[in-house]
Amino acid sequence: MPLTHTRELFSKALKGKYALGAFNVNNMELLQAIVEACEEEKAPVMLQISKGARQYANPVYLKKLIEAAVSVTTIPIAVHLDHGDSFELCKECIDEGFTSVMIDASHETFEKNVEVCRKVVDYAHKHNCVVEGELGMLVGAQHDDGEEGGGYSKGGCYTHPDEAVDFVRKSGVDSLAVAIGNSHGAYKFKGEQHLDLERLKAIKKALLEAGLGDYPLVLHGASSVPKDLAQEINKYGGKMGEDTAGVPEADIEIARRVGCTKVNIDTDLRMAMTAAIRKVLMENPKEFDPRKYLAPARTKVKELVRHKLRNVLCCAGHAFD
Numbered sequence: 001m002p003l004t005h006t007r008e009l010f011s012k013a014l015k016g017k018y019a020l021g022a023f024n025v026n027n028m029e030l031l032q033a034i035v036e037a038c039e040e041e042k043a044p045v046m047l048q049i050s051k052g053a054r055q056y057a058n059p060v061y062l063k064k065l066i067e068a069a070v071s072v073t074t075i076p077i078a079v080h081l082d083h084g085d086s087f088e089l090c091k092e093c094i095d096e097g098f099t100s101v102m103i104d105a106s107h108e109t110f111e112k113n114v115e116v117c118r119k120v121v122d123y124a125h126k127h128n129c130v131v132e133g134e135l136g137m138l139v140g141a142q143h144d145d146g147e148e149g150g151g152y153s154k155g156g157c158y159t160h161p162d163e164a165v166d167f168v169r170k171s172g173v174d175s176l177a178v179a180i181g182n183s184h185g186a187y188k189f190k191g192e193q194h195l196d197l198e199r200l201k202a203i204k205k206a207l208l209e210a211g212l213g214d215y216p217l218v219l220h221g222a223s224s225v226p227k228d229l230a231q232e233i234n235k236y237g238g239k240m241g242e243d244t245a246g247v248p249e250a251d252i253e254i255a256r257r258v259g260c261t262k263v264n265i266d267t268d269l270r271m272a273m274t275a276a277i278r279k280v281l282m283e284n285p286k287e288f289d290p291r292k293y294l295a296p297a298r299t300k301v302k303e304l305v306r307h308k309l310r311n312v313l314c315c316a317g318h319a320f321d
């Protein structure tokens with residue numbers, strides 16, 4: 001079975017009102033864990049590859065590994081470049097057959113962001129590829145400069161609904177990553193904090209009212225940083241800080257209902273893998289066969305992915321819609 005196009009996965013997800021898991025892959029065990037979980041849960045999936053993953057594993061290895069995964073499964077799989085930082089990198093991935101790329105120029109001015117995205121969109125659309133852009137900056141617990149009482153500040157880091165409309169129109173991107181309190185990594189929040197789901201609703205509504213339809217939004221930094229995984233890592237010799245905290249899964253579930261079509265998860269997979277490896281090596285200090293710790297690591301990642309598919313993204317059972 002060939003890759004399934006991102007466009008097709010998005011359109012089915014929007015219709016079925018579920019979110020696609022976009023899981024980062026760097027090596028064979030992570031890939032197998034994700035694909036086996038999706039196979040068992042009958043879920044479509046987006047495999048995403050960062051610039052760092054390409055540097056770590058070699059683009060050819062990753063491409064061949066994904067080809068292998070696609071050939072042993074029947075579930076729909078799309079391949080996406082995560083956080084492309086230049087036109088050249090995006091072009092490389094488009095030429096390699098990725099079904100979508102992200103160009104992340106969110107740190108640039110609005111105008112520059114539009115310009116960089118437009119260049120990638122023009123190339124991608126000529127080569128049967130779709131593009132994710134980002135507007136706003138992911139800064140975790142930080143709120144907009146000068147924002148008070150839930151108003152929107154154009155100068156801030158969160159995505160502004162009207163600017164989102166203008167950005168999508170001018171850049172031509174096919175999906176938009178939003179900043180609504182989400183951030184990357186294991187230290188997103190301090191204590192109990194939440195996504196700005198009202199803002200997410202306002203962005204979705206503004207895009208709809210502007211005639212852009214049921215427009216696909218993307219949630220980066222969607223790891224929940226489970227406390228039990230942090231505790232397990234620390235129990236077996238790790239030193240994750242006490243203040244690790246992620247996006248509550250209930251918030252992601254609401255974000256899905258409001259219209260986040262693609263949900264990016266990396267940190268939680270890293271934590272599951274690390275917890276399992278640490279446990280085996282601490283309990284069996286004489287062990288030196290990598291299969292003895294990579295197999296349990298793969299199983300733990302798979303369990304975590306199954307949980308996300310079923311209980312958070314609600315895409316389980318939708319592979320063959």
Ligand code: G3H
Nearest residue numbers: 024050052053184266267
């Ligand atoms: O959002 C970034 C992803 O987690 C990829 O991380 O650049 O370390 O591969 P990476």
Ligand code: 13P
Nearest residue numbers: 185220221223264266267
């Ligand atoms: P987390 O590492 O916080 O899950 O974020 C993943 C991500 O956004 C990849 O683009």
Ligand code: ZN
Nearest residue numbers: 184220221264
């Ligand atoms: Zn991201």
